[in-house]
Amino acid sequence: MTSSFDDLDLTFADVSLGDGQRWTTWPEALPTERGPEPRPAWVVTSAGAVDTELGILKTGKEGDVFLIERAVPDDPSTAVVLAAKRYRDDDHRTFQRSAAYTEGRRTRNTRDARALAKKSTHGRAVAAAQWSYAEFEALSQLWQLGVPVPYPVQVTGTEVLMEFIGDGTVAAPRLAQSHARGTELDGLFAQVVEIMRVLARAGFAHGDLSAYNLLVHRGRVVVIDLPQVVDLAANPQGFDMLHRDCVNVCDWFARRGATVDAEGLFGELVAETFG
Numbered sequence: 001m002t003s004s005f006d007d008l009d010l011t012f013a014d015v016s017l018g019d020g021q022r023w024t025t026w027p028e029a030l031p032t033e034r035g036p037e038p039r040p041a042w043v044v045t046s047a048g049a050v051d052t053e054l055g056i057l058k059t060g061k062e063g064d065v066f067l068i069e070r071a072v073p074d075d076p077s078t079a080v081v082l083a084a085k086r087y088r089d090d091d092h093r094t095f096q097r098s099a100a101y102t103e104g105r106r107t108r109n110t111r112d113a114r115a116l117a118k119k120s121t122h123g124r125a126v127a128a129a130q131w132s133y134a135e136f137e138a139l140s141q142l143w144q145l146g147v148p149v150p151y152p153v154q155v156t157g158t159e160v161l162m163e164f165i166g167d168g169t170v171a172a173p174r175l176a177q178s179h180a181r182g183t184e185l186d187g188l189f190a191q192v193v194e195i196m197r198v199l200a201r202a203g204f205a206h207g208d209l210s211a212y213n214l215l216v217h218r219g220r221v222v223v224i225d226l227p228q229v230v231d232l233a234a235n236p237q238g239f240d241m242l243h244r245d246c247v248n249v250c251d252w253f254a255r256r257g258a259t260v261d262a263e264g265l266f267g268e269l270v271a272e273t274f275g
Helices: 008-014 110-118 120-144 180-201 238-255 260-275
Strands: 021-023 050-059 063-072 075-087 152-156 158-164 214-217 220-223
Touching: 050 152, 075 120, 120 152, 120 158, 180 220, 180 238, 238 260
Parallel strands: none
Antiparallel strands: 021 050, 050 063, 063 075, 075 158, 152 158, 214 220
């Protein structure tokens, strides 16, 4: 039986960590807390790697996204830049996700369920971790379905480490920043519709889809911000959220001159769910 430390270079003891550095958290993650296999070749799994903070990428109402470089010291071939999304607990968030998103979900651990109900200190910590694990699970499932999402590397507590979408340390722009027109705009819309179609076919809706959580990287649309993914069968408000996704997306494209039909798209996606 192999362990997470089989590839550990024992010279790591000579490495002094600086400010904003930590030893890789990869060995701490359970198999279920690591991304789906086969993993991309760029994923660094060495227990001798160091995580170095490169700065903050995005500040949000629920948490912040940081840039992390994970690399084995003196081995630049292992270096990779990751996005680290860190959720805040309820005491430090400026936005409370609607309970509508969590309808149909279950908390497996009964102690955690009781703590959530009582809103205890432990319950608030559990609530924050629920969103990180929900996002990790959604990313993992959608990656396996072939949806263009960042590859989920691992989840640890309230932190999700995932593929950084961009070039170097420059993040890919959001669709909302795009100045595309004409056939280029039509091509982007077709990609977004295909993302929604694959989700619907699998029984899901993004639940909060807009031009602000779609990235455009080298002409390819990538969907992000997925902790609230809605199960259309289990959530009684699921189809309302799917309809809202259609309206949000179509409104944005229509304002830029594309010929789109939100109601027609909604009808197509509903048909996909009943396949």
